[in-house]
Amino acid sequence: MSDQILKVVVRKRQEQGEDVVVLDLSDPAGKPLPAFEAGAHVDIHLAPGLVRQYSLCGDPAQNEVYRLGVLKDPASRGGSIAVHEQLLEGQEVEISVPRNLFPLASDARRSILIGGGIGITPMVAMAYALQARDSQFELHYCGRSRSRSAFLEELQNAAFAPCVSTHFDDEADEQKLNLPAVLGKPGEGVHVYVCGPSGFMDWVISEAVKAGYADDHIHREYFQVEVDNSGAGFEVVAARSGKSVQVAEGQTILEALAGVGIKIDISCEQGVCGTCLCDVLEGEPDHRDVYLTDDEKAANDQILVCCSRAKSNKLVLDI
Numbered sequence: 190m191s192d193q194i195l196k197v198v199v200r201k202r203q204e205q206g207e208d209v210v211v212l213d214l215s216d217p218a219g220k221p222l223p224a225f226e227a228g229a230h231v232d233i234h235l236a237p238g239l240v241r242q243y244s245l246c247g248d249p250a251q252n253e254v255y256r257l258g259v260l261k262d263p264a265s266r267g268g269s270i271a272v273h274e275q276l277l278e279g280q281e282v283e284i285s286v287p288r289n290l291f292p293l294a295s296d297a298r299r300s301i302l303i304g305g306g307i308g309i310t311p312m313v314a315m316a317y318a319l320q321a322r323d324s325q326f327e328l329h330y331c332g333r334s335r336s337r338s339a340f341l342e343e344l345q346n347a348a349f350a351p352c353v354s355t356h357f358d359d360e361a362d363e364q365k366l367n368l369p370a371v372l373g374k375p376g377e378g379v380h381v382y383v384c385g386p387s388g389f390m391d392w393v394i395s396e397a398v399k400a401g402y403a404d405d406h407i408h409r410e411y412f413q414v415e416v417d418n419s420g421a422g423f424e425v426v427a428a429r430s431g432k433s434v435q436v437a438e439g440q441t442i443l444e445a446l447a448g449v450g451i452k453i454d455i456s457c458e459q460g461v462c463g464t465c466l467c468d469v470l471e472g473e474p475d476h477r478d479v480y481l482t483d484d485e486k487a488a489n490d491q492i493l494v495c496c497s498r499a500k501s502n503k504l505v506l507d508i
């Protein structure tokens with residue numbers, strides 16, 4: 190993972206829908222920014238200790254600007270509110286270089302993109318990329334209402350507009366997402382991509398599994414996950430220093446380690462980004478993240494310490 194930091198400036202800021210701000214970030218001197226792939230995100234450094242990930246939602250062929258869409262979340266732990274309040278036009282901010290944890294499959298014959306609410310953001314970049322590749326796709330945008338939804342005008346005016354369908358909760362039943370019909374039977378090389386609130390994603394993923402899609406043809410990006418810290422306490426040993434700490438119920442491993450002076454790099458604190466990944470030398474993790482794949486979780490040799498716990502009484506970590 191690259192730690193390279195870019196200084197960028199907010200060139201343009203638009204309010205779109207209710208509570209969504211769309212930001213165009215560019216190099217202060219107008220130089221091109223590092224190229225990005227559809228599905229990539231950047232970390233935005235909003236304040237010391239406040240780093241949040243947002244998907245890039247512009248056209249990946251345009252590298253003068255990184256475009257982000259950020260929903261002001263009433264349950265925000267500070268990130269989206271800081272974006273809305275601080276990132277005004279002309280404001281400089283530090284970001285990471287783009288990283289892609291949600292790439293398009295290179296061998297797809299057809300792609301079904303499904304975005305719920307602000308989960309539309311990576312799908313917009315994917316639509317531009319698939320259009321540029323001349324690859325077959327459809328984009329389904331689900332939202333509570335048209336008035337709350339961002340990017341509608343852009344999607345209606347894009348060259349790929351015929352591939353876009355919108356589905357709003359407060360409009361006629363006929364336009365609502367008929368997921369079994371959209372997914373159909375999984376043909377060869379058909380890939381499904383979903384991003385949105387976790388309940389929406391669980392619904393799409395379970396329907397795709399029911400329809401017969403293989404796990405590696407269902408691509409997902411979570412942007413909001415509730416961390417569940419319930420469960421009995423356990424011991425964590427930091428092998429390099431030999432320090433041992435008890436993790437109480439309701440406490441994260443991260444918090445317990447901080448209590449004995451062991452600092453781990455973090456970002457999302459929700460098991461989404463992978464920043465706090467540590468190697469496990471002994472013991473059995475209780476994985477509660479959405480970052481590791483099922484196979485990686487089954488291997489039990491890595492753990493995300495911001496959210497996961499232990500099934501065994503003791504975990505020894507390579508830290």
Ligand code: FES
Binds near residue numbers: 459461
């Ligand atoms: S800090 Fe993001 S997964 Fe732990």
